[in-house]
Amino acid sequence: MNAQAAETVSATTDGSVAAIANQRAAEVYGLDVLAADIEDHPENQTRFVVVGRGIPAPTGHDKTSIVCFQRSDRPGSLLAMLQEFAARRINLSKLESRPTKQSLGDYCFLIDFEGHVADELVADCLRTLSAKQAHVKYLGSYPVAGQAAHARRTAAGKAWRDASRWVEELRSEVRPAP
Numbered sequence: 460m461n462a463q464a465a466e467t468v469s470a471t472t473d474g475s476v477a478a479i480a481n482q483r484a485a486e487v488y489g490l491d492v493l494a495a496d497i498e499d500h501p502e503n504q505t506r507f508v509v510v511g512r513g514i515p516a517p518t519g520h521d522k523t524s525i526v527c528f529q530r531s532d533r534p535g536s537l538l539a540m541l542q543e544f545a546a547r548r549i550n551l552s553k554l555e556s557r558p559t560k561q562s563l564g565d566y567c568f569l570i571d572f573e574g575h576v577a578d579e580l581v582a583d584c585l586r587t588l589s590a591k592q593a594h595v596k597y598l599g600s601y602p603v604a605g606q607a608a609h610a611r612r613t614a615a616g617k618a619w620r621d622a623s624r625w626v627e628e629l630r631s632e633v634r635p636a637p
Contacts, residue, residue, distance in 0.1 A: 465490055476511075514600055517575035519619055522552065524571050524598040527588060532564035540592045544572060547580045568593075575600040 464478035469488035477493065478484075485492050529536045537556075544551055553571035574581040576597070589595045 462487075514576060515602065517577045517600070518602045519614075520603050521573070521575035521578075521600055522571055522603050523574055523576055523581060523600040524553075524569070525585070525588075526596040526598065527568045527570060527593040528559065528596070529566060529568070529593055532566075536592070537568065540568065540588060543584050543588050543592065544570075547584050549574055549580060549584055573603075 462480060462484045465480040465484035465488045468476050468478045469490055482492065527540055550573045551570060552573060553569065555569040556566050557569065559565045559567050576582060576585065585595060585597070
């Protein structure tokens, strides 16, 4: 993915775009190295993000990241937040708690989950979380990375198109109101 990011940067004329990649990728794609040896541990496992304006279009195999700030420190507040995901069968891939440093017992929760803000269920979950459970900071929706990501996106796209056709067929049979 790092080399792909370097290739993407080399293809743009936008001077505000950068990538984290190795020296060889910089050489291959003719990029200037802005900083080297940026890891904090030699055997690190780094999670990379693209920062920019706008939200990438859904691909059918996406992830969304948010931060939820609990409204009050009370028993069950985290459970209430998590139930919004469970009720919609949205799979969480990451859940971390962090103190907000505002007051004792005041925590925020970093949550990554499957889906895109453009998905109806994800939008409904975020809307309900914000209205009933917590202050929600949206960090982004983006395509899932990894070796099987392209194949999963292709399969998800086909499944979505097939399901959409089926629903449209059903809707075409709805009789007009008398």
